[in-house]
Amino acid sequence: MNAQELRGSYWIETAPDGAPAPPPDADVSVDVAVVGGGIAGLSTAWELVRRGREVAVLEAGRLAAGVTGHTTAKLTALHTLVYDHLRRTRGREGARLYAESQSTAIRRAAEIVSDLGIDCEWEEAAACTYAERPEHVGQLRAEAEAAREAGLPAEFVTGTELPYPVAGAVRVTGQAQFHPVKYLRALAEDLRRHGGAVYEGTRVTGLSEGEPCVLSTDVGATVRAREVVVATHYPVFDRALLFTRLSPRRELVVAGTVDADRAPRDMYITPEQNTRSVRSAPQADGTRLLVVTGEHFTPGTADVEERFARLTAWADSRFAGLTVTHRWATQDNDSTDSVPLVGPLHLGSRHTYVATGFGGWGLSGGIMAGGLISDLVEGRESEWAGLYDPRRLASVVREGGAFLKHQAQVARHFVGDRLAAVRAPAPEDLAPGDGAVVRMGGHPCAVHRDGSGQLHTVSARCTHLGCLVAFNRAEQAWECPCHGSRFAPDGRILQGPAVRPLEKRDTEATGSGRSDTGTRNHP
The missing domain is CATH 2.102.10.10 (Rieske [2Fe-2S] iron-sulphur domain)
Structure with missing residues (x-):
């Protein structure tokens, strides 16, 4: 197929697509307004509705059709090489809290899939971070050790099921992969059944914090809420100056059908070659869809056709005979200290919260954020709230060079x-x-x-x-x-x-x- 014939996101294409929920036709008053209908927003809204709160979700486009609908759809607590970094910057306790919170999110998603009977192609799988170059084996051994110390069932291995040799890999079992759009649309349906409201095609354009908070929208309706959650991937309100601590990163995805016996069943990623991520998903005819991700770049700075060609050539060279049928791109935000920003929107916040900076791991991060913000809204203590708190001042020192590098790039x-x-x-x-x-x-x-x-x-x-x-x-x-x-x-x-x-x-x-x-x- 040429580029014009390739389809877009497989997840959006293959999910049931009902009529969009209409925008509000009058002003709305609720306990909690959630801005953004992706994994973080819907997870938060669902948790709060199940706890008896009156909630409205405001989505500028369609639910799960933004970043979540263009993800690679890996649900894992092994985030490339994060644990050795956290051990050095946040200490062993910080690394442990990170692993525990992300693992709790995976277990929570499994519970929801089981309890609601969601048909979202849920599969348990191991997650692997690998390297082909021998000089990177030391990093992998350090990561395996740090991940084990943090509480993950991590091991260093030298062999994988990939059809090409690796120098080594960190392997963590008990992770998962699924169809994220099917999962989230089922979550939204259950949210509505329990009294939650969803408004699509409704862009929030303004926020006045107070008691209540007041949101203005591009459809003319005003939304009043005791609490507001900003889960728009990149925060749309600048008062917290979070844009100084977030770097946008765009990444490409190509996908095509392979025979089931040739498809990897576990999930793989390497930071080499400007990132290469590989996983497969089941298809109705018994074949599997091979999903290959990589070639990340800052938006607006690359020849994207050239990078798509590079990624396609790599996939074809490693999985001979692959015919690419889909291609799409996704966008992530990296925080300058490698930890997501989840919690109060700014230092003076009393009723506003934010979830952002997931660094490419928004599925586990978004589900984690749903539980964490729900606890904060209800005044409950969370063991890992301090780790993710956007107001963390000590991180300014830890961010150091990354913070200055980001500002220099913007300048x-x-x-x-x-x-x-x-x-x-x-x-x-x-x-x-x-x-x-x-x-x-x-x-x-x-x-x-x-x-x-x-x-x-x-x-x-x-x-x-x-x-x-x-x-x-x-x-x-x-x-x-x-x-x-x-x-x-x-x-x-x-x-x-x-x-x-x-x-x-x-x-x-x-x-x-x-x-x-x-x-x-x-x-």
């Missing part, structure tokens, strides 16, 4: 991308399907030529904090390299933290000096 984009716009091609030189940021009338404009040859012009300033966007031809999207907002060619929001679209520009008006001031997210 480079603020300056360098504006210079690049000067060297961009003229709009008339753009081929169909291409886009570029160009100077028109002294202002940066994002210009895209569609398949019919028509030009579409919008402001190139991201409406979050004003960085210039860049065009991703493979996915036909404008992307902000600073904080990861993504927009359609016509300026519509595809992914936050931006809550306002790119402003439309008339080519002639812009060329004559029309103002382009941009807007920022400070609701």
